Amino acid sequence: MCGIVGLHLKNPALHGQLGSLLAPMLDCMTSRGPDSAGLALYHDEGARTVMDVYKDVGLPKEICARYDIASRTGFQGIGHTRMATESAVTTEHSHPFTPTEQLALVHNGSFSNHATIRRRLVREGHVFDTDNDSEVAARYIADQMTKGADLDDAMRMVLKEFDGFFTLLVTTSSQFAVLRDSFACKPAVVAETADYVAFGSEYHALASLPGLAEATVFEPSPEVVYTWSR
Amino acid sequence: MTEMLPRPTARAEPAADEIPADGRRRSHTFPPESIAQIQRMAEEGHYEIRGWGAKRALPSFDDLTFLTASISRYPLEGYREKCETRTVLGSRFASKPIELDIPITIAGMSFGSLSAAAKTALGTAATAVGTSTTTGDGGMSTEERAASQLLVYQCLPSRYGFNLADLRKADAIEIVVGQGAKPGGGGMLLGQKVSDRVAGMRTLPPGVDQRSASRHPDWVGPDDLRIKIEELREATSWEKPVYVKLGATRVTNDVKLAVAAGADVVVVDGMQGGTGATQDVFLENAGIPTLPAVRQAAAALREIEMEDQVQLVVSGGIRSGSDVAKALALGADAVSLGVAPLVALGCNSRTYQRDGISHDATEDYRALGTEPGHCHKMHTGQCPVGIATQDPELEARLDAAAGARRVINYLKSVTMELTTLARACGKSDVHNLEPEDLVALTVEAAAMAGVPLAGTNWIPGEQR
Amino acid sequence: MVQVTEADTVLNCAELSTREVNAALAELPDGTHARITEPWGRHNLAVGLSNSCTIEIAGNAGYFIGGLGAGPAITVHGFVGWSVGENLMSGSITVHGNASECAGASAHGGRLVIHGDASARAGISLKGGTVLVGGDVGHMSGFMAQAGVLLVGGDAGDALGDSLYETVIYVAGRIASLGADARIEELTADDVLTVKRLVDKAGFDHIDPENVKRVASAKQLYNFDALKDQKY
Numbered sequence: 024m025c026g027i028v029g030l031h032l033k034n035p036a037l038h039g040q041l042g043s044l045l046a047p048m049l050d051c052m053t054s055r056g057p058d059s060a061g062l063a064l065y066h067d068e069g070a071r072t073v074m075d076v077y078k079d080v081g082l083p084k085e086i087c088a089r090y091d092i093a094s095r096t097g098f099q100g101i102g103h104t105r106m107a108t109e110s111a112v113t114t115e116h117s118h119p120f121t122p123t124e125q126l127a128l129v130h131n132g133s134f135s136n137h138a139t140i141r142r143r144l145v146r147e148g149h150v151f152d153t154d155n156d157s158e159v160a161a162r163y164i165a166d167q168m169t170k171g172a173d174l175d176d177a178m179r180m181v182l183k184e185f186d187g188f189f190t191l192l193v194t195t196s197s198q199f200a201v202l203r204d205s206f207a208c209k210p211a212v213v214a215e216t217a218d219y220v221a222f223g224s225e226y227h228a229l230a231s232l233p234g235l236a237e238a239t240v241f242e243p244s245p246e247v248v249y250t251w252s253r
Numbered sequence: 254m255t256e257m258l259p260r261p262t263a264r265a266e267p268a269a270d271e272i273p274a275d276g277r278r279r280s281h282t283f284p285p286e287s288i289a290q291i292q293r294m295a296e297e298g299h300y301e302i303r304g305w306g307a308k309r310a311l312p313s314f315d316d317l318t319f320l321t322a323s324i325s326r327y328p329l330e331g332y333r334e335k336c337e338t339r340t341v342l343g344s345r346f347a348s349k350p351i352e353l354d355i356p357i358t359i360a361g362m363s364f365g366s367l368s369a370a371a372k373t374a375l376g377t378a379a380t381a382v383g384t385s386t387t388t389g390d391g392g393m394s395t396e397e398r399a400a401s402q403l404l405v406y407q408c409l410p411s412r413y414g415f416n417l418a419d420l421r422k423a424d425a426i427e428i429v430v431g432q433g434a435k436p437g438g439g440g441m442l443l444g445q446k447v448s449d450r451v452a453g454m455r456t457l458p459p460g461v462d463q464r465s466a467s468r469h470p471d472w473v474g475p476d477d478l479r480i481k482i483e484e485l486r487e488a489t490s491w492e493k494p495v496y497v498k499l500g501a502t503r504v505t506n507d508v509k510l511a512v513a514a515g516a517d518v519v520v521v522d523g524m525q526g527g528t529g530a531t532q533d534v535f536l537e538n539a540g541i542p543t544l545p546a547v548r549q550a551a552a553a554l555r556e557i558e559m560e561d562q563v564q565l566v567v568s569g570g571i572r573s574g575s576d577v578a579k580a581l582a583l584g585a586d587a588v589s590l591g592v593a594p595l596v597a598l599g600c601n602s603r604t605y606q607r608d609g610i611s612h613d614a615t616e617d618y619r620a621l622g623t624e625p626g627h628c629h630k631m632h633t634g635q636c637p638v639g640i641a642t643q644d645p646e647l648e649a650r651l652d653a654a655a656g657a658r659r660v661i662n663y664l665k666s667v668t669m670e671l672t673t674l675a676r677a678c679g680k681s682d683v684h685n686l687e688p689e690d691l692v693a694l695t696v697e698a699a700a701m702a703g704v705p706l707a708g709t710n711w712i713p714g715e716q717r
Numbered sequence: 718m719v720q721v722t723e724a725d726t727v728l729n730c731a732e733l734s735t736r737e738v739n740a741a742l743a744e745l746p747d748g749t750h751a752r753i754t755e756p757w758g759r760h761n762l763a764v765g766l767s768n769s770c771t772i773e774i775a776g777n778a779g780y781f782i783g784g785l786g787a788g789p790a791i792t793v794h795g796f797v798g799w800s801v802g803e804n805l806m807s808g809s810i811t812v813h814g815n816a817s818e819c820a821g822a823s824a825h826g827g828r829l830v831i832h833g834d835a836s837a838r839a840g841i842s843l844k845g846g847t848v849l850v851g852g853d854v855g856h857m858s859g860f861m862a863q864a865g866v867l868l869v870g871g872d873a874g875d876a877l878g879d880s881l882y883e884t885v886i887y888v889a890g891r892i893a894s895l896g897a898d899a900r901i902e903e904l905t906a907d908d909v910l911t912v913k914r915l916v917d918k919a920g921f922d923h924i925d926p927e928n929v930k931r932v933a934s935a936k937q938l939y940n941f942d943a944l945k946d947q948k949y
Contacts, residue, residue: 025476051758055476057513106476106513133474188473207837207856208473210799210817224476226796226817227758230777240796240815242836244874245856299941412823412842417765417785417806444940456825456844456863457882461939466861470842471781471800471822480760484781484803487739488765 025118026052027129029101029192029222030232031199031251037218038066042095044232046087048221049102051228053083055131056104059117060086063127065196066097072196074125078117098253099199101192101222103129116153120161125196128164130157131224132209135187160185164193174198178248190243192222200250207245214238220251300534302441304631304641306434306527306570306592311542313525313570314579316698317691318707321677329676336672337682340587343425343494343517345562346486350494350517351403351425353587354383355668356683357577360522360568360591361407361427361498363389365442365451366529366631367595368648369396371640374598374656376400381657382664387427387589390440390465392454393419405496408485410439411465413455417488425518426485427496428478430511433526433543433569435535436500440465443530445634448643475510482515496520501546501569502539508553508565518564520589521550525570527592529641530632543569543580545701548688551584552703560584574670581671582686583702597663598656599638601628605650612650614638726751730759738762742789745770760798763791769808780817783810786827802829805846818855821848824865830919837874840867843884849919857896859886859932868915870924878932882939886932887912889924898938902931 028048032038041064049060061078077090083104087093103118119127137156140163145151149162160181167177174193178200181191190209193200201222203211214221214229216238223229226240243249279285290301322328329336343350359379364372366389373396379386385403388394392414398404406423408415420426431437442451442463452459472481482495497511498520511519523543528536541549547567554560567580568589580588592600603625604611614625617637621630631641639651675683678690692707693699699706700713728738728751738753739762745751747769753762760779763772767787774782777795787806796814805824815833822838824846831839831848837855840848843862850867856874859867862884872890879896886899887908895901904927912926 054479054760106479106510131474131476207818208468210477212817225758225779225798226777226815227779227798230758241834242817242855245837412804412844415804415823416825417767417787417804420765420785458939461882462941466842470838470861471784471803471819477780477799480780483735484761484764484784487735487761488785490740490743491736 025106025129025131026055026104026224026228027102027118027131027190027192027222028052028224028228029099029129029194029199029201029220031099031194031220032097032218033220033251034218035098038098039096041066041097041100042091043093045100045102046092047231048223048228049083049087049092049104051230052102052104052224055224056106057082058105058107058112059114060102060104061117061119061129062087062090062092062100062102063119063121063194064092064095064097064100065194066095072125074121074127074194074196076119076121076127078119079114080112080117099194101127101129101194113153116155118157120155120158122158122162122165123169126161126165126168126193128157128161128191128193130160130189130191131211132189132204133187134160134185134189136185137187140184160189160191161193168195174200175248175250178202178250182246182248190224197253198250199252200248201243202248203243203245205245207243211243212240213243213249214240300532302443302530302632303533303536303629304527304529304531305536305629306525307536308629309537311525311570312544312695312697312701313542314544314576316544316695317579317693317702317704319578319582319674319678319690320692321674321690322679326679328679329681331673331676334676334681336676336680337684338668338672340684342564342566342587343496344564345494345517346515347425347492347494347517348490349424349492351385351405353385353403355664355671356581356585356587357382357664357667357671358384358405358566358587358589359386359594360526360589361387361389361405361429362591362595363391363440363442363529364394364397365389365391365446365455365643366641368636368639368642368651369394370648370651370653371595371598371656372397373400373653374651374660375594376404377653377657378594378660378664379403381661382668384664385424388423390429390442391451392416393422394454398422407498409465410467410469411455411463412470413457413463413465420485420489423489423493425494425496426489427498427520428482428485428516429498430478430507431500431502431522432498432528433500433522433524433540433546434528435531436502436522436540437467438531438535438539439467441528441530441632443632443634446529446632446641446643451643475514478511478514486515494518496566498522500526500539501541501543501550504541504546504549505553505556508550509557512554512557512559512563516563518566518586519550519554520566520568521546522589523547523567523569526568527570527595542701543567543571544583544698547580547583547585548701548703554584574667574672575674577667577671578674578683578686579691581683582690583688583704586684594660594663595640597660598640599651599659600636600640601625602638605638606652606655607650614650725749727754728752729754730757730762731755735759735761739764739766742766742770742772743768756795758798763789777814783808786810796833801831802827802846802848805829815852816850820850821846821867824848826865828918832921834871839869840865840884840886843867847915849915849921851919851921851923853890856893859884859899860896862886866911866915868912868919868924868929870921878934880938881932881934883934887915887929888932889929892930892932895932898935899932900935902933904929904931 496518497516524540564586567585614637805827834852853871876896878899
């Protein structure tokens with residue numbers, strides 16, 4: 024149970040501010056998840072896209088300062104503050120979960136059939152780092168994509184396979200995707216402008232963004248996969 | 254003496270002479286109760302609804318015994334030296350914690366499920382012995398507020414009758430996430446009990462079968478619960494303790510999350526906990542028994558080093574002073590009783606008193622298809638002794654003052670049993686009972702309670 | 718967007734804790750006005766108040782705004798989070814912006830007006846309050862609503878009015894789908910009058926009271942369907 028935020032910058036002019044825009048968004052989510060926090064940030068190095076992951080135990084503000092998040096640049100990033108539910112408070116239990124070098128997932132909610140899906144993935148040879156339910160979703164999506172699905176399809180498969188409550192934010196080297204379960208009981212707000220797509224568990228995580236007054240703001244509908252591509 | 258032994262030809266049931274022994278062989282898988290249940294389902298097309306709690310045999314406090322004093326430990330004088338029972342709940346954030354004279358409270362039972370006379374009797378008795386009662390899923394009745402000096406106001410998923418004025422009149426607030434009888438399920442009150450007054454208090458048409466929500470309408474999950482708790486505190490100036498009540502399932506995680514969300518008191522209700530009405534399948538097949546629930550909840554609080562700041566209240570099938578003493582020894586700060594005080598009031602009694610005359614209620618129990626001592630028909634509203642009913646005729650069978658006297662006697666007796674055991678363990682305060690004062694009589698109880706099997710140092714599942 | 722109004726009391730969230738803000742609001746004499754500035758998504762502002770004051774929140778606020786209220790008239794110039802006006806008893810809350818999920822949850826009385834959109838489960842468990850939404854509402858709105866009125870000026874999401882009791886829902890726009898036991902009923906002259914009165918109170922000018930749909934309970938879930946044998 025947690026707070027999640029994300030920012031997908033459409034306008035390259037904003038790439039220099041990725042970290043400075045995202046860090047305060049994460050800080051706003053402190054009360055939703057005081058145990059640990061983490062971020063995945065994407066930037067280009069020549070023709071290559073690089074995903075950097077930072078996660079640690081403690082308050083979001085301290086973690087952002089520790090890793091100098093505000094100075095990071097790039098085209099998108101997601102972040103998570105965690106109130107631990109079913110597994111321990113450690114760095115590796117912190118989100119985002121990054122099963123591949125390009126894929127990152129943050130989750131707010133609680134899956135109710137993850138143990139079965141985990142067993143199936145383990146039988147197929149997948150290796151898990153934690154007992155966290157969110158890691159199962161991350162590895163499941165990565166597995167679907169390895170088998171040829173695009174992110175849209177993989178997210179739709181999550182709807183089919185996973186039971187329980189979830190708001191998911193998933194990023195790859197080119198995409199930014201949001202999905203909520205059929206009940207949509209865990210909060211989610213999206214704001215979109217010509218310059219960016221922003222996601223927050225609560226509206227106030229978005230309130231500091233430039234040009235928000237002109238943004239299209241909506242709460243994602245249940246069982247709809249929203250994706251944005253570069 | 255040999256003539257006293259039964260003769261080899263004697264039969265226990267001579268009437269069955271003509272049926273060979275093999276023809277009466279009982280099936281363990283399909284005993285007569287299972288057969289009756291299947292046949293009932295086939296006739297009626299829905300699950301069984303009933304009151305009371307789990308009826309199956311479960312590992313319980315009965316499977317533990319105290320290592321009272323001898324040479325290595327010295328007892329207090331059982332009839333003379335004081336043994337403190339005072340209990341404070343809600344000292345973490347609330348500016349006005351609840352101060353109880355005994356660590357035994359009355360659990361939430363709704364007006365609607367219970368008659369007004371029953372609520373009044375419980376409140377009067379609790380006040381007399383210096384403890385609290387709890388409202389239940391139907392709002393605060395004027396009778397209960399008047400009778401009960403310390404009243405815990407429940408905030409349930411249904412929010413029936415929940416309002417700011419009553420919130421302010423309450424002495425503590427209990428956010429009900431779940432209950433032991435039906436963890437994960439919502440409340441139920443069948444139409445027979447939804448009288449005009451009950452319906453009015455719940456803003457519903459009289460006579461509907463009230464099937465309440467399982468999730469709260471305005472928050473889901475611990476991150477949002479944290480904000481909800483702050484709201485209730487803000488609305489009451491941070492004066493009143495906030496309890497969070499959980500049905501015992503994933504106790505370790507749930508207790509830690511309730512604490513993270515800001516609870517002053519965590520109430521853990523085990524599988525034996527009672528209810529006015531729910532599905533039988535829920536009562537018998539969901540949650541964990543109270544015995545392991547206490548141990549897990551206490552361990553969770555210790556793990557996060559909050560056992561001195563957050564109080565643990567335990568409920569679910571607690572009947573006697575020995576149950577209370579064992580719950581306290583395993584780490585509870587107080588216990589909560591529901592079914593037991595109803596029994597003290599007269600639930601399942603063969604007789605009831607009206608105008609000073611004793612009447613036999615056996616025929617009324619039979620009309621419900623049961624007998625005194627076995628009745629779990631609270632859901633019908635036809636309580637033969639006037640407790641779980643809204644029928645004025647039946648309600649008149651319970652005299653609130655007489656009922657209160659019986660509950661006072663019962664609670665006093667339980668307290669005496671509790672202090673008897675505590676003194677014998679050398680404790681001048683019942684809260685000084687500890688797990689090391691207990692051993693288990695069965696391997697199951699040893700594993701669940703985390704205490705050694707009697708006569709050994711062995712705690713199943715623990716590293717030695 | 719923020720309207721500047723003469724305020725008797727100004728409470729700045731950047732300088733005050735939620736406790737300090739709410740304690741100051743609770744002390745306001747009837748008839749006075751307070752303005753809360755820089756809320757920045759702060760939760761639980763103006764909750765549990767019973768004085769008859771007017772309160773203005775200048776900006777976006779968080780969860781449970783005006784919750785449990787029994788008196789004040791609260792106006793928010795911005796967005797609000799989950800469960801605005803939850804368990805409202807009386808008084809009013811007006812939001813010039815969008816509201817997140819569960820707006821007006823379990824409100825027993827009073828009036829909640831949302832000029833923007835409300836999200837999922839608007840008017841859930843409603844118990845007599847009036848919830849007026851100028852824009853759209855999300856899925857499961859009016860879920861298990863027991864009494865009172867929900868008016869939707871825009872479109873309604875899926876499963877509108879699921880397990881409805883006695884609440885009546887009026888929808889000016891489209892209804893994605895009805896929930897279990899909810900049905901569309903014929904609009905009566907009384908309904909038109911009611912909607913006209915509500916629209917006027919809310920200050921909505923885009924709703925034609927004669928062109929709304931009335932959604933109410935079919936009452937098929939009031940009792941177990943096996944009730945006929947009276948055996949439980």
